[in-house]
Amino acid sequence: MADTRRAGARGSARYSALALLRHGVVSHAWPPVWRSHDLKRRYQVVIIGGGIHGLATAYYLARNHGITDVAVLDKGYLGGGGSGRNTAILRSNYLTPEGVRFYDRSLELYQGLAADLNFNVMFSRRGHLTLAHSDASLRTMRWRAEVNKVSGVDSEVIGPEEVKRLVPRMDVSDQARYPILGALYHPPGGIVRHDAVVWGYARAADHLGAHLHQDTEVTGIDVSAGRVTGVRTSRGDVATPLVINATAGWATLVADMAGVRLPVQTFPLQAAVTEPVKPFLRTVVVSGTLHVYVSQTARGELVFGASVDPFASYSTRGSLEFTEGLAGHVLQLMPSLTKLRLLRQWAGLCDMTPDFAPIMGHTDVDGFLVDVGWGTYGFKAGPVAGEAMAACVATGSAPEIISSFGLDRFARGQLVGEKGAAAVGH
Amino acid sequence: MILLPCPWCGPRDSDEFGYIGEIGARPDPRTTTPEEWRDYLYMRRNVAGWTTERWYHRMGCRRYLTVERNTISNQVRSATDAAVQVDEP
Numbered sequence: 016m017a018d019t020r021r022a023g024a025r026g027s028a029r030y031s032a033l034a035l036l037r038h039g040v041v042s043h044a045w046p047p048v049w050r051s052h053d054l055k056r057r058y059q060v061v062i063i064g065g066g067i068h069g070l071a072t073a074y075y076l077a078r079n080h081g082i083t084d085v086a087v088l089d090k091g092y093l094g095g096g097g098s099g100r101n102t103a104i105l106r107s108n109y110l111t112p113e114g115v116r117f118y119d120r121s122l123e124l125y126q127g128l129a130a131d132l133n134f135n136v137m138f139s140r141r142g143h144l145t146l147a148h149s150d151a152s153l154r155t156m157r158w159r160a161e162v163n164k165v166s167g168v169d170s171e172v173i174g175p176e177e178v179k180r181l182v183p184r185m186d187v188s189d190q191a192r193y194p195i196l197g198a199l200y201h202p203p204g205g206i207v208r209h210d211a212v213v214w215g216y217a218r219a220a221d222h223l224g225a226h227l228h229q230d231t232e233v234t235g236i237d238v239s240a241g242r243v244t245g246v247r248t249s250r251g252d253v254a255t256p257l258v259i260n261a262t263a264g265w266a267t268l269v270a271d272m273a274g275v276r277l278p279v280q281t282f283p284l285q286a287a288v289t290e291p292v293k294p295f296l297r298t299v300v301v302s303g304t305l306h307v308y309v310s311q312t313a314r315g316e317l318v319f320g321a322s323v324d325p326f327a328s329y330s331t332r333g334s335l336e337f338t339e340g341l342a343g344h345v346l347q348l349m350p351s352l353t354k355l356r357l358l359r360q361w362a363g364l365c366d367m368t369p370d371f372a373p374i375m376g377h378t379d380v381d382g383f384l385v386d387v388g389w390g391t392y393g394f395k396a397g398p399v400a401g402e403a404m405a406a407c408v409a410t411g412s413a414p415e416i417i418s419s420f421g422l423d424r425f426a427r428g429q430l431v432g433e434k435g436a437a438a439v440g441h
Numbered sequence: 442m443i444l445l446p447c448p449w450c451g452p453r454d455s456d457e458f459g460y461i462g463e464i465g466a467r468p469d470p471r472t473t474t475p476e477e478w479r480d481y482l483y484m485r486r487n488v489a490g491w492t493t494e495r496w497y498h499r500m501g502c503r504r505y506l507t508v509e510r511n512t513i514s515n516q517v518r519s520a521t522d523a524a525v526q527v528d529e530p
């Protein structure tokens with residue numbers, strides 16, 4: 016039965032080679048790939064936030080559990096939040112066993128995603144390097160490598176010569192300001208085309224029956240006797256017994272509407288991209304000490320990122336401090352990039368948690384679920400989070416794979432401690 | 442870039458300051474429960490709009506400041522020395 020639904024998600028005939036050719040020749044405007052609807056007065060499930068998390072949840076609700084009376088509400092456009100602004104690095108070499116297991120399941124889903132959604136998400140496994148510039152970070156790398164291996168994740172500490180072999184442009188000399196002592200090498204890591212993932216999930220969720228509503232802002236959540244009864248939106252009220260908060264940077268504002276408090280602070284994270292050049296950088300390179308990371312897209316642009324801005328904010332304006340710092344740090348790693356020009360820079364909002372781990376599952380308000388705390392690392396988690404949140408809704412309890420990520424862990428003092436693997440390398 | 446009007450040093454680039462964050466009421470560690478203490482440690486109001494927060498002028502007067510800032514526009518309304526009592530208006 017799952018298989019017939021899966022075939023449905025592919026919408027196969029519509030995108031067969033023949034159909035594409037015919038369409039190309041006749042050259043009509045392409046039809047929209049997802050529909051628009053009137054907002055119904057009632058849904059079985061309302062998902063707030065049309066980023067990768069909300070859309071993946073809607074998709075797996077339909078595909079794995081047959082739950083299709085679902086609305087995804089977004090105040091802007093689908094993928095207009097962090098999902099359309101991230102640097103799309105995928106990896107599973109985390110520090111805690113619960114983190115490694117979780118992100119590795121996501122990589123597994125990413126691996127088959129293009130076929131599953133019948134949408135080329137351009138997942139490209141290039142290997143992921145986290146550089147160590149000090150004995151302390153080399154020690155953390157060894158620790159991570161051991162935790163990774165125990166969970167069956169390919170991850171190894173390598174020396175500077177090996178780093179040079181993987182990235183010939185890198186300055187691995189001991190003359191550098193922060194010499195490279197080694198690196199954690201994670202061959203399965205890579206990059207993906209973020210917009211394609213969002214559109215692929217949107218199209219597949221729509222195809223299976225979910226209603227995607229853009230330009231629909233949630234302004235209130237009705238709770239009566241400790242239970243969710245509905246949401247208020249800019250397009251009218253909707254009755255529903257089940258609401259999922261998947262609004263990342265805005266998570267606190269939506270949780271406030273239900274009277275649920277979160278240990279989240281919103282920080283902007285910036286990124287930048289250069290003009291395209293010939294391919295020379297295969298691996299993703301991250302330096303925690305230099306607060307910078309870089310990868311080269313299929314188009315040839317270099318994509319740069321850093322740590323979050325120094326103070327909390329809901330503003331998505333870029334800053335000159337960021338570009339200056341970034342350029343200086345990138346050039347320390349690869350001095351030959353000095354003539355490359357930056358094309359653009361941008362910022363997105365990140366919902367940072369105290370332990371750099373997500374917050375998922377039920378809350379004290381019946382029917383109000385959260386899938387938040389995605390900080391700077393949540394894009395890679397989209398598939399597994401969608402799968403787990405869908406299971407949460409269908410079975411009424413959090414599946415084992417997210418059992419460490421509940422909101423109640425903060426009151427119990429049982430934090431996850433993922434900072435060592437998530438602060439700069441997203 | 443934003444400028445913070447330090448009461449001792451005048452308007453200075455925010456890069457000179459350390460951001461401490463939201464000001465929360467600290468429970469008395471001798472009488473508080475672990476749950477209350479963790480609530481104080483971890484929970485945040487994460488206000489979108491005007492809020493009052495703590496900054497530290499690490500490259501200037503090295504004083505802790507109370508700053509009123511709008512977290513949507515990053516506009517700053519006031520900065521006063523945290524140790525100097527300001528009368529309520």
Ligand SMILES: Cc1cc2nc3c(=O)[nH]c(=O)nc-3n(C[C@H](O)[C@H](O)[C@H](O)COP(=O)(O)OP(=O)(O)OC[C@H]3O[C@@H](n4cnc5c(N)ncnc54)[C@H](O)[C@@H]3O)c2cc1C
Nearest residue numbers: 066067068090096097098101102104233363392393394395
């Ligand atoms: C510059 C940058 C680089 C990053 N790099 C990486 C990376 O390399 N790898 C990685 O794994 N992660 C990365 N991330 C993090 C990642 O982008 C996010 O964690 C992830 O996209 C979160 O997805 P989401 O679906 O939860 O939220 P979002 O995509 O942010 O979607 C939330 C949606 O909620 C909507 N919304 C908010 N409030 C309301 C409301 N009241 N009513 C209706 N809708 C509302 C918003 O409009 C938005 O579309 C990066 C982030 C940034 C900013």
Ligand SMILES: [Zn+2]
Nearest residue numbers: 447450501502
């Ligand atoms: Zn000062």
